Amino acid sequence: MDWLGPEEWKAVALSLRVSFWATLIALPIGIFVAYALARWNFFGKQLLNGLVHMPLILPPVVTGYLLLVTFGTQGPIGGVLQDAGIVFAFRWTGAALAAGVMAFPLMVRAIRLSIEAVDPKLEQAAATLGASRIWVFVTITLPLILPGIIAGAILAFAKAMGEFGATITFVSNIPGQTQTLPSAVYAFLQVPGGENSAMKLVMVSVAVAMLALLLSEYVSRRIARRIAGT
Amino acid sequence: MTLSVSFKHKFADFSLDVSFDAPAGLTVLFGRSGSGKTSVINAVSGLLKPEFGRILLGDQVMLDTKNGVSLKPHQRRLGYVFQEGRLFPHLTIRGNLAYGRWFVKKNAPLESMDKVVEMLGIGHLLDRRPGMLSGGEKQRVAIGRALLANPSVILADEPLAALDEARKAEILPYFERLRDEISVPILYVSHSAVEVARLATTVVVLQDGSVAQQGSAADILGDPTLLPTGVRGAGALLSAKIVKHHKDGLTELSAGNESLFLPRVAKPLGHVVRVRIAAHDVLLSRRRPEGLSALNILRGRIIAIRPGEGPGTIVSLETSAGKVLARVTQRSATALELTEGVECYAIVKTVAIAPEDIGGFR
Numbered sequence: 001m002d003w004l005g006p007e008e009w010k011a012v013a014l015s016l017r018v019s020f021w022a023t024l025i026a027l028p029i030g031i032f033v034a035y036a037l038a039r040w041n042f043f044g045k046q047l048l049n050g051l052v053h054m055p056l057i058l059p060p061v062v063t064g065y066l067l068l069v070t071f072g073t074q075g076p077i078g079g080v081l082q083d084a085g086i087v088f089a090f091r092w093t094g095a096a097l098a099a100g101v102m103a104f105p106l107m108v109r110a111i112r113l114s115i116e117a118v119d120p121k122l123e124q125a126a127a128t129l130g131a132s133r134i135w136v137f138v139t140i141t142l143p144l145i146l147p148g149i150i151a152g153a154i155l156a157f158a159k160a161m162g163e164f165g166a167t168i169t170f171v172s173n174i175p176g177q178t179q180t181l182p183s184a185v186y187a188f189l190q191v192p193g194g195e196n197s198a199m200k201l202v203m204v205s206v207a208v209a210m211l212a213l214l215l216s217e218y219v220s221r222r223i224a225r226r227i228a229g230t
Numbered sequence: 231m232t233l234s235v236s237f238k239h240k241f242a243d244f245s246l247d248v249s250f251d252a253p254a255g256l257t258v259l260f261g262r263s264g265s266g267k268t269s270v271i272n273a274v275s276g277l278l279k280p281e282f283g284r285i286l287l288g289d290q291v292m293l294d295t296k297n298g299v300s301l302k303p304h305q306r307r308l309g310y311v312f313q314e315g316r317l318f319p320h321l322t323i324r325g326n327l328a329y330g331r332w333f334v335k336k337n338a339p340l341e342s343m344d345k346v347v348e349m350l351g352i353g354h355l356l357d358r359r360p361g362m363l364s365g366g367e368k369q370r371v372a373i374g375r376a377l378l379a380n381p382s383v384i385l386a387d388e389p390l391a392a393l394d395e396a397r398k399a400e401i402l403p404y405f406e407r408l409r410d411e412i413s414v415p416i417l418y419v420s421h422s423a424v425e426v427a428r429l430a431t432t433v434v435v436l437q438d439g440s441v442a443q444q445g446s447a448a449d450i451l452g453d454p455t456l457l458p459t460g461v462r463g464a465g466a467l468l469s470a471k472i473v474k475h476h477k478d479g480l481t482e483l484s485a486g487n488e489s490l491f492l493p494r495v496a497k498p499l500g501h502v503v504r505v506r507i508a509a510h511d512v513l514l515s516r517r518r519p520e521g522l523s524a525l526n527i528l529r530g531r532i533i534a535i536r537p538g539e540g541p542g543t544i545v546s547l548e549t550s551a552g553k554v555l556a557r558v559t560q561r562s563a564t565a566l567e568l569t570e571g572v573e574c575y576a577i578v579k580t581v582a583i584a585p586e587d588i589g590g591f592r
Binding site: 131143226 | 275276277302303304306307308309310312314316318319320329330332333334359361375376379385
């Protein structure tokens with residue numbers, strides 16, 4: 001990777017790390033929320049649904065600002081977490097939080113759709129054969145929604161890789177700390193003679209996105225064939 | 231072991247109030263669609279939670295609303311065969327069959343997988359996935375899956391309804407074997423006269439959400455006042471023992487003092503089979519007929535007559551072989567002066583009895 005300078009390379013590596021952790025941590029929460037929205041009726045369901053989808057509709061800069069207000073060191077949650085030794089503001093962890101929040105609605109949508117496609121009659125059949133609710137979920141529901149989970153995870157990963165507005169608002173644009181790939185592209189375009197570096201990062205960005213899509217397509221199709229039962 | 235069911239439940243536009251016992255053997259819950267059959271079986275499975283009632287299996291309480299007991303489906307040790315099979319598409323046939331065993335208590339006695347696979351003839355399917363199976367194969371796997379879950383009761387909700395006639399004939403014998411070989415009660419929902427005649431040891435007739443009648447299959451099907459299968463589907467059950475296979479392709483059976491001749495029954499001598507004689511295949515005569523091609527002539531006494539709404543009437547005869555129903559016109563009944571207590575002869579053509587009318591007997 002000689003053609004990437006150290007600064008560019010740092011941005012790519014940081015973006016991959018941020019996106020990886022954002023996706024990994026959002027995934028179990030996303031599955032739980034998608035299941036709750038798809039299958040349970042509870043008070044405040046529409047509120048939860050709205051909250052989950054908020055980052056999709058709000059301007060990213062607003063989401064970033066809200067994150068800064070709540071998770072900044074002065075914020076109500078950020079302050080408590082700081083006492084526990086967890087800091088988000090102006091750290092790569094903050095970039096991961098912003099990316100995770102922005103990617104969350106896409107992930108939940110994909111998983112929720114796949115849960116709604118599972119025939120509850122199969123889950124009933126499993127229950128009559130002796131499986132408790134948690135076992136039904138692990139042995140029947142989870143394998144059947146695996147394509148949706150993978151699609152949701154890849155979509156979230158790609159979204160996290162490209163997240164810009166909320167990230168730069170929440171954790172700024174510090175090279176090596178919070179300067180993700182899109183932030184670096186933006187930074188290079190602000191200085192004379194930076195177009196060359198920006199172009200390289202744009203190409204990396206396109207390549208990663210393309211690879212992610214192809215991979216998800218391939219894995220989903222393989223699993224879907226297996227689940228179709230043939 | 232006996233399954234005793236007694237509960238009440240109100241739906242928005244329908245209410246159920248049922249009470250019956252299902253002893254060992256196969257109990258058919260019989261009734262038209264909308265009579266509440268599936269709701270009853272779902273109450274036994276725990277998929278429906280009735281408002282009031284008790285469901286006991288032997289001395290195990292599955293539901294007792296008075297004492298706030300209601301076991302979850304997975305705690306009831308069921309083997310449920312659904313109408314549409316409901317095989318798990320992401321598991322192989324082997325995985326489907328073994329599914330229930332994951333949740334069986336460690337030292338519980340288990341049905342042998344090999345034995346069940348062999349009985350159902352599904353050995354060649356084990357490594358396939360459900361999507362590649364025919365309807366009949368799927369249902370056989372579903373039966374195996376239910377059986378291998380180590381159930382204390384087997385439930386079947388119209389398991390043949392989604393199959394064509396040929397597949398039905400393929401699956402029926404497996405339920406006969408199940409009935410005759412396992413000791414746990416089987417509760418079987420159906421609206422088919424053939425299935426009742428072939429499988430039932432006990433019949434519970436449901437009508438508009440309550441039990442209209444319950445009793446042994448022969449009693450219920452032979453009673454002209456009940457006719458759960460409707461006038462067109464009416465037919466009595468006889469049990470008969472195979473005494474001889476004749477060279478001309480006929481099998482001779484004895485029932486009471488009478489001999490019956492049926493098309494070849496592929497069972498050994500001495501075997502007892504149950505034969506359904508459809509009421510519309512029976513002729514009546516006041517005198518023993520002579521010079522007639524029909525081989526089966528049963529002497530009996532009329533015990534009941536039930537005129538139908540149309541020109542037909544159903545006559546019930548007590549013969550030494552058992553009860554026989556005949557469907558004749560009211561005009562003939564008048565002409566022959568058929569009344570209760572009159573002695574007459576029931577005539578049944580041998581070839582009128584189809585293979586699916588003859589089943590194994592418990």
